[in-house]
Amino acid sequence: MAEVQGSKPEADKPETLKPDEPTTPIQELWTTAKAHSHPEVWGVTLADPASHIPSQIVLQKYLNANDGDVVKAQDQLTKTLDWRAKLQPLELIKKSYSKTKFEGLGYVTKYASSDEKTAQNDPETREIFTWNIYGGVKSIDETFGNLDEFIGWRVALMELAVQELSLPTATKPITASWDPYKIFQVHDYKSISFLRQSPAVKAASTETIKVFATAYPELLKEKFFVNVPAIMGFMYGVMKLFVAPKTIKKFHPMSNGGNLAKEFTETKVPGLGEKLPAEYGGKGVDLKDQGKEPLIE
The missing domain is CATH 3.40.525.10 (CRAL-TRIO lipid binding domain)
Structure with missing residues (x-):
């Protein structure tokens, strides 16, 4: 059976990160991302997730995929950025x-x-x-x-x-x-x-x-x-x-x-x-x- 998409309890509502918050796993991933020469994942030009929700979504997905393990998430993100830099997926959409x-x-x-x-x-x-x-x-x-x-x-x-x-x-x-x-x-x-x-x-x-x-x-x-x-x-x-x-x-x-x-x-x-x-x-x-x-x- 497919997932049932229900409404989210108020207590579990996601909140945007605050710029003055201490280092978080998301911010650690952002540090990894901005050190890479390729800036884009899934059409999103990555920026500080504290103020850029699309980047927060992308980086949180890497954390979720690795059950919150920052080191593993950083490794996967780096491999993704390497791969996207080489293959240029957004250009593949334009190709016939x-x-x-x-x-x-x-x-x-x-x-x-x-x-x-x-x-x-x-x-x-x-x-x-x-x-x-x-x-x-x-x-x-x-x-x-x-x-x-x-x-x-x-x-x-x-x-x-x-x-x-x-x-x-x-x-x-x-x-x-x-x-x-x-x-x-x-x-x-x-x-x-x-x-x-x-x-x-x-x-x-x-x-x-x-x-x-x-x-x-x-x-x-x-x-x-x-x-x-x-x-x-x-x-x-x-x-x-x-x-x-x-x-x-x-x-x-x-x-x-x-x-x-x-x-x-x-x-x-x-x-x-x-x-x-x-x-x-x-x-x-x-x-x-x-x-x-x-x-x-």
Whole structure:
């Protein structure tokens, strides 16, 4: 069952850091960040979290991902900054990808319980989804054969989803227990029972899991693997090597993708399940009509 986003008790409301407060774990992370040559994470140009809520959100996520361990959070943040400096994910969004290799394989959708303007400012009134439609792969060798190209496309899809969170303009800080700035992910494995034999797919899966575990902490709300063939078990083995146990608990394999909409009947967004595409049990239009994907040549 997906998370239920409820209202937060008054006593646990997050508060903005005060500039005159003594050193905190967040400030220690800020010291690490400002010493790095690369200034950006997830579209946020990092600044003093005492007065910049978007930076507070980013840095708090690294603390949350490491259960408050500052040293581990600093290490992960540094690795993320190194990786973003090298790969330049924001530039990958502007790049066009091969129609033959990637068209129709990934989408981002946003569902709001109120008007668009309100949803833009209130993270609790919207839900962001990424969809990976691996059953649409036309050629395993072409789509997965060039590992760097595949990772570039996959990262571009994730960055499109992160953009929908509107982190650079966020006005609500988060805590260790309250964080609505997260994304649902759906991986559809319909008609790909042959993938187990492909070294290219295994390499792409392993690298994607490693990258996302390091560079996108605490952005996952729930992850649904739908139309999963039994032989896909090798992927779960890889995930356990690189993904934290508390994250693994958010993973939900489903043999029938048509039941996906039922998983969202109790979420905060009214009627969310009905808005999903009909193929997944909802009443919405197809993903190609309601979603956005990385630029295609």
